[in-house]
Amino acid sequence: xxxxxxxxxxxxxxxxxxxxxxxxxxxxxxxxxxxxxxxxxxxxxxxxxxxxxxxxxxx
Amino acid sequence: xxxxxxxxxxxxxxxxxxxxxxxxxxxxxxxxxxxxxxxxxxxxxxxxxxxxxxxxxxxxxxxxxxxxxxxxxxxxxxxxxxxxxxxxxxxxxxxxxxxxxxxxxxxxxxxxxxxxxxxxxxxxxxxxxxxxxxxxxxxxxxxxxxxxxxxxxxxxxxxxxxxxxxxxxxxxxxxxxxxxxxxxxxxxxxxxxxxxxxxxxxxxxxxxxxxxxxxxxxxxx
Numbered sequence: 001x002x003x004x005x006x007x008x009x010x011x012x013x014x015x016x017x018x019x020x021x022x023x024x025x026x027x028x029x030x031x032x033x034x035x036x037x038x039x040x041x042x043x044x045x046x047x048x049x050x051x052x053x054x055x056x057x058x059x
Numbered sequence: 060x061x062x063x064x065x066x067x068x069x070x071x072x073x074x075x076x077x078x079x080x081x082x083x084x085x086x087x088x089x090x091x092x093x094x095x096x097x098x099x100x101x102x103x104x105x106x107x108x109x110x111x112x113x114x115x116x117x118x119x120x121x122x123x124x125x126x127x128x129x130x131x132x133x134x135x136x137x138x139x140x141x142x143x144x145x146x147x148x149x150x151x152x153x154x155x156x157x158x159x160x161x162x163x164x165x166x167x168x169x170x171x172x173x174x175x176x177x178x179x180x181x182x183x184x185x186x187x188x189x190x191x192x193x194x195x196x197x198x199x200x201x202x203x204x205x206x207x208x209x210x211x212x213x214x215x216x217x218x219x220x221x222x223x224x225x226x227x228x229x230x231x232x233x234x235x236x237x238x239x240x241x242x243x244x245x246x247x248x249x250x251x252x253x254x255x256x257x258x259x260x261x262x263x264x265x266x267x268x269x270x271x272x273x274x275x276x277x278x279x280x
Contacts, residue, residue, distance in 0.1 A: 036159070044163050047107035054105070 095260050103267050111164035112259075118157035119252065123245070125150040130241055134202045154196060161189060173265040181258040188251035195248055198240035201230060212236075 020031040128146045129136065137147035165185070174182035200211050212230045219225040229235055 040159055040163055043159075044108075044166055047111070047163070047167070050107055052105045052107055 090257065090261055095257075097260070100264060101266065104264050108167040109264065111160050111167060115157060115160040115164055116252070116256070118153050118160055119248075121153035122150065122157055123249075125153060126241065126245070134237060135204050138204065150199075154199065158192065158196065161192065165189065168265070171265060171268055175265060176262060178258070178262050178265055181255060181262065184251050184255040184258065188248055188255060191244060191248045191251060195240060195244040198236045198244060201233070201236040202240050204233075 022029050022031065022034065125146050129143070129150055132140075132143060136143035168182070168185070197211075197215070201208050215230045216225060219228060219230055228239075
């Protein structure tokens, strides 16, 4: 891949390095996993609140 | 009609004997075609939260398809081939979506108490399929053939030995873990998913929880 194309497809966060971790006593959680869980919770809430398009064939 | 003609005439399915006829009668009684493949759904299903079950199923098909392609060339293919790397990434990200959709589906069903109305076995098959998926994902990590898989194998063997199953399920045994990943666990998860969907078809999609005022009225004599 050429150097001109690479920045366009590069990850928004620099992944070339050690991960970042959060610690609460014995509990250790990576920031990456925390972000994934937060995104899942947001998707869950959006799925509950966003109106569903009206379709045919419903009773 | 003569006696001979009567004997040769096809009998009614209800009168047929044998285990195949019994299974057929039971299958049709429990899951008539209009229930097995319905063309309409209740109005309350028109919500995005009901979409995550089928999203999980769609991701599962991509997992199985990409896994089948990887199985043709073997677990080390993706280290040396761009195409192999692509299918390995497709396998990884479809699993990520599969697990994420399944957990959101689980949250939705938990908060609407989806085990109501004789749906306990539907809930249980879903929960066990979730546990089976975790085991399948774990053995998938062990099949990567890189430092990551070696690290996970060495770390997890202590936990498996501590609970006494290391002799039967050895995370350091690559061949055994690969067989669990591509044969045994996918078969278990696949069978549970089929049973889960058939039970959803049989009992229908769980209706929303009743409003508090409706519950109070029902409780009054």
